[in-house]
Amino acid sequence: MSEFFGPWTKKGEDDEEVVEETVETYTTTTTRTQIPSKSSSTKTTTMTTPAKLFGRELSTYDEVDVDELLAKLSQEELTMLAKEVDPDDNFLPPSQRNNYDCEKDPTGPLNRKKLIEHINKQALETPDRPEVKPYVAGVVRGKKWIPPPQPEKMRDADEQISIDLGDEYEQALTTASQEEIIDLAAILGFHSMMNQDQYHASLLNKGQPVGLGWDGITKATKPKVYPMDPPNDTDPDDTITRVQQNDQKLTDLNWNNIKNISDEKFEKLFEALKGNTQLEVLSLVNVGLNDRTAALLSDALRVNSGLRVVNVETNFISPAGVLQLLRALADTHTVEEFRASNQRSQVLGNKIEMEITSLVEQNPTLLRLGLHLEYSDARHRIASHLQRNIDRIRQQRRSQNSA
The missing domain is CATH 3.80.10.10 (Ribonuclease Inhibitor)
Structure with missing residues (x-):
């Protein structure tokens, strides 16, 4: 069995071994050199050291009584320990789960109105931070956001979307007149695609007036003026x-x-x-x-x-x-x-x-x-x-x- 000499060096009779050290894992590489006619082999061994706390392994603290240790601490030491420890306990109030500790004596009961007034006063009295770059109308300060380009797959998919209606429907829609298309839109319920005159004309099965085709602008028609009913003069x-x-x-x-x-x-x-x-x-x-x-x-x-x-x-x-x-x-x-x-x-x-x-x-x-x-x-x-x-x-x- 070989022996260890020096920090991390291992020697044998016909062996030359080099040990590499990491933070917690030590890897030993052994290279055996023989005559040229014979093959050489490499052997790797991994060893992991256990985690330690204050130079001792964690397993040694398993039998330690924590309550007994805390009882031996003074009030100042407990206060210092509470500032260093952040307990993850939802049942504790937030004031006891953070490191901030207000040592001021209370001046009286909480007055929410005065507290809000004090916060607003402090906000108004605090001067604004000077702007690094002054504001100029029409000039963009900082880096302007540019939307990323659309992926090629999605762009190609949008371009390739098409509706195959069949040869008969394609031919019928291609040769249909404007009045027939308007009637078809009324039957299918596409009222938002027509203006009022087109919609009513399609219901009445009439031709469209001149200038009121698909390129026409929907305009509100004037309401019909009806005469007011005369007052009842019955005696x-x-x-x-x-x-x-x-x-x-x-x-x-x-x-x-x-x-x-x-x-x-x-x-x-x-x-x-x-x-x-x-x-x-x-x-x-x-x-x-x-x-x-x-x-x-x-x-x-x-x-x-x-x-x-x-x-x-x-x-x-x-x-x-x-x-x-x-x-x-x-x-x-x-x-x-x-x-x-x-x-x-x-x-x-x-x-x-x-x-x-x-x-x-x-x-x-x-x-x-x-x-x-x-x-x-x-x-x-x-x-x-x-x-x-x-x-x-x-x-x-x-x-x-x-x-």
């Missing part, structure tokens, strides 16, 4: 008198949008309706009807036998008042159209809508109903019943005409 007192007299020429009574109609006039009108047989259309839109006046109207509808259309939209009738009016229509069986939407309460409720549906299904003469119903079941049942009433009346008219 309520005069119409009440004519209703009381059962005037044959008064078949349509329109009090729409007349303001400040007193309850006394409504009472006189509804009392006169009980004995009137000539009036067919009653329009009381936006006249301020409430539950009290609606109750008087429902009493008149139970007795009246000439009204066919009743319109009380845009008033202040509650859902219970609307339900009371529909009960009156179920008793008279003469009104064909009833409208009462846009009242004080926009939502009738499930219970009221089901009662309205039941009353409409019991009415054989009602053909049109103007009410906003929230539930689809009520809408479907009412629409089906009204359609059956319309079909039955149409069959009756056909049978009468054939007879």
Whole structure:
């Protein structure tokens, strides 16, 4: 067995060995030199030294009691040790996990407002750092960012994207006129590709005006000006008198949008309706009807036998008042159209809508109903019943005409 001489030199009888040293790994290379006729071989051996702490191996500290060592330290030594150690413990507050330690005594409780004011004051009093290069309008300071070039593979892929529509579609689109392409765009739903005139012309199946092709600019068309509706100049007192007299020429009574109609006039009108047989259309839109006046109207509808259309939209009738009016229509069986939407309460409720549906299904003469119903079941049942009433009346008219 060979022996070690010197720091890292190994010698043998016929051997010449060189040992190379690294930081923690020592590699021994042995080269054996023999006569020229024989081959030479190289042998490599690797040895790794264990990690050490203060000249001792870490395994020697396994049995050391850390709590006993900490108990022997003084308060100053513990403070110094706490500044050197950064514990990775999320349960400790941040003030105990960093090296900063404020030794100042507290001056009082925390006042957030004063603290923010102090920070703002310090920020305003602190002078700005001088600029290395002064600002000049239109001159870029520093290095201007230039986007990197697109990779060749992606660029080639974008250039090679094409849609193969087939020979028939390619030929059809190539020979299609502008009007045909516009119609095709309207069918496919490409409305954003057309301006308004092109879109409406394609719906109406008309040719495009001159200068409004695909290169045309979408321009807003001027809205059509409609004349304002003239104010309602109907005299309520005069119409009440004519209703009381059962005037044959008064078949349509329109009090729409007349303001400040007193309850006394409504009472006189509804009392006169009980004995009137000539009036067919009653329009009381936006006249301020409430539950009290609606109750008087429902009493008149139970007795009246000439009204066919009743319109009380845009008033202040509650859902219970609307339900009371529909009960009156179920008793008279003469009104064909009833409208009462846009009242004080926009939502009738499930219970009221089901009662309205039941009353409409019991009415054989009602053909049109103007009410906003929230539930689809009520809408479907009412629409089906009204359609059956319309079909039955149409069959009756056909049978009468054939007879």
